[in-house]
Amino acid sequence: MAIRNIRKDGDEILRKRSREVDQITPKIRMLLKDMVDTLYKADGAGLAAPQVGVLKRIILVDVGTGLYQLINPVLKSQSGEQCVNEGCLSVPGIWGEVKRPAQVVVEALDPDGEKIVVEGEGLLAQALCHEIDHLDGILFKDKVIRFLDQDEINGAR
Numbered sequence: 111m112a113i114r115n116i117r118k119d120g121d122e123i124l125r126k127r128s129r130e131v132d133q134i135t136p137k138i139r140m141l142l143k144d145m146v147d148t149l150y151k152a153d154g155a156g157l158a159a160p161q162v163g164v165l166k167r168i169i170l171v172d173v174g175t176g177l178y179q180l181i182n183p184v185l186k187s188q189s190g191e192q193c194v195n196e197g198c199l200s201v202p203g204i205w206g207e208v209k210r211p212a213q214v215v216v217e218a219l220d221p222d223g224e225k226i227v228v229e230g231e232g233l234l235a236q237a238l239c240h241e242i243d244h245l246d247g248i249l250f251k252d253k254v255i256r257f258l259d260q261d262e263i264n265g266a267r
């Protein structure tokens with residue numbers, strides 16, 4: 111088990127665009143394993159590779175309904191809209207309201223290189239969009255409509 115250091119807002123790597131994964135090498139599998147360990151240690155709902163300092167298009171999402179390990183995820187379609195409270199492991203202590211699609215369809219490769227399609231709604235749609243944004247250097251706080259105050263943060267957790 112290897113926990114990787116989670117990069118925090120202000121680290122320029124979080125603002126860079128991640129590159130596609132050409133080949134799922136043992137090194138990529140090791141990265142995935144470490145990301146899983148890091149995600150659960152931090153008690154997050156998702157993690158993107160740039161958050162651990164690797165500019166590759168890899169995300170993890172687990173909103174309590176199982177773990178998705180997605181390589182080269184692409185948002186194929188989105189519909190509806192939801193206004194949700196959001197935070198980020200790379201932006202500690204800050205929460206805000208963000209508009210996200212209510213439903214999304216994401217195509218990706220799984221850790222074995224097989225194509226998978228994830229249809230998500232609600233929290234899963236939100237988390238998928240949040241993590242894919244990380245791959246393009248976008249942080250949730252860029253999209254915040256209203257930041258939550260401390261009482262609301264305590265209530266939101």
Ligand code: ZN
Nearest residue numbers: 198199200240
């Ligand atoms: Zn995040």
